[in-house]
Structures are given as structure tokens and as C-alpha cells.
Amino acid sequence: MNSGLPSIEIRRLADVPQVAPFLKAWLLEEWESWYGPDGPGDIDAAYPTRADGNRLPVPLVAMDDADAVVGTICIREQTSPHAQFSPWAGGLLVARDRRRQGIGTALVKAAEDEARRLGVRKLYLETHAAASIVVRRGWSAVAPGEPADGPAMVYALDL
Numbered sequence: 001m002n003s004g005l006p007s008i009e010i011r012r013l014a015d016v017p018q019v020a021p022f023l024k025a026w027l028l029e030e031w032e033s034w035y036g037p038d039g040p041g042d043i044d045a046a047y048p049t050r051a052d053g054n055r056l057p058v059p060l061v062a063m064d065d066a067d068a069v070v071g072t073i074c075i076r077e078q079t080s081p082h083a084q085f086s087p088w089a090g091g092l093l094v095a096r097d098r099r100r101q102g103i104g105t106a107l108v109k110a111a112e113d114e115a116r117r118l119g120v121r122k123l124y125l126e127t128h129a130a131a132s133i134v135v136r137r138g139w140s141a142v143a144p145g146e147p148a149d150g151p152a153m154v155y156a157l158d159l
């Protein structure tokens with residue numbers, strides 16, 4: 001997938017399974033409270049090594065011209081507490097030293113394109129940090145995020 005950025009390519013994890021161990025270690029480090037041993041997340045289920053690009057979850061990775069993973073996003077079925085907002089683009093993350101270069105925006109756009117390809121009519125995500133990115137891309141706030149009195153909102157985009 002063309003990211004629109006020089007030297008960044010966005011790939012389905014299904015097409016580059018060799019980066020899955022790095023991706024999982026990175027996500028575990030960044031979101032230990034979710035994916036760690038005491039957290040509710042199951043990283044192997046969320047990022048299956050043998051992911052099928054035509055069935056959710058569809059993890060995407062942004063790779064640079066040295067084939068290093070510099071960002072990720074994942075389209076998945078949503079479960080509790082937001083089961084009514086599904087499918088969902090989650091796990092948006094860009095390497096710290098590569099932020100503010102447009103990679104996050106490119107990943108959101110790639111998730112939109114992938115969801116469209118999969119026949120999704122409406123895509124959701126929850127964010128505070130990426131709010132300006134999604135609002136610029138035409139997403140609308142549809143509900144408070146978690147916790148309900150926090151700054152995060154659930155956004156939706158008609159595809």
C-alpha cells in the first residue's frame with residue numbers, strides 16, 4: 001500500500017509475518033497494562049502471526065525503506081465495552097522518533113482503505129491523542145470514550 005510518504009510503505013501483517021515478533025514485543029512494551037500478563041488483552045489473538053488479510057483482525061504495519069516497523073494500526077471486531085461500535089481501528093502507534101511526519105495520518109487512511117476493501121460501511125475508533133488526525137479526515141465524534149468522563153472520544157467514519 002502506498003502511504004503517500006516518501007520511503008514509508010504500509011503492509012498487511014499477513015504479507016510480512018516475519019515482523020510479527022518485533023511488533024508484538026513493541027506493543028507489549030508500549031501497552032503492558034493491556035497486553036501484559038495481568039492485563040485483559042490477548043496479543044496473540046489481536047495480532048495473529050498467521051493473520052488472514054481478508055478476515056478481521058487485519059493488522060497493518062508502516063515500514064521504512066530499511067524494512068523497520070515504524071507504526072501500526074489494526075482493524076478488528078470490537079468487544080466490550082464498545083461492542084456496538086464495530087469494526088474498530090485500534091492500536092494506532094507510531095515509533096517515538098518518527099512522530100509528526102505524517103505516519104499516523106497515513107495509517108488511519110490505510111485502515112479506512114482496508115476497511116472499505118473488506119466491505120465495511122462504517123468504521124469506528126477511540127482516541128484522544130489522534131483526535132486532530134481523524135477530525136481532519138472527516139471522522140465525527142459519536143460517543144464518549146473510556147472512562148466516560150475522560151478526554152477520549154469514539155469517532156466514526158462512513159466509508
Ligand SMILES: CC(C)(COP(=O)(O)OP(=O)(O)OC[C@H]1O[C@@H](n2cnc3c(N)ncnc32)[C@H](O)[C@@H]1OP(=O)(O)O)[C@@H](O)C(=O)NCCC(=O)NCCS
Pocket residue numbers: 090091092093094095098099100101102103104105106126127128129130132133
Ligand atoms: C497519536 C500518534 C499515533 C500520531 O502519530 P504521528 O505519526 O505523529 O501522526 P501525524 O504525523 O500524522 O500527525 C501528528 C501531528 O503532526 C503533524 N505533522 C504531520 N507531518 C508533519 C511534518 N512533516 N512536520 C510537522 N508536523 C507534521 C500533523 O499535522 C499532526 O498535527 P496535529 O497534532 O496538530 O494534528 C502518535 O503520537 C503515537 O503513537 N502516540 C502514542 C500512542 C497513541 O496515543 N495512539 C493513539 C491511540 S488511538
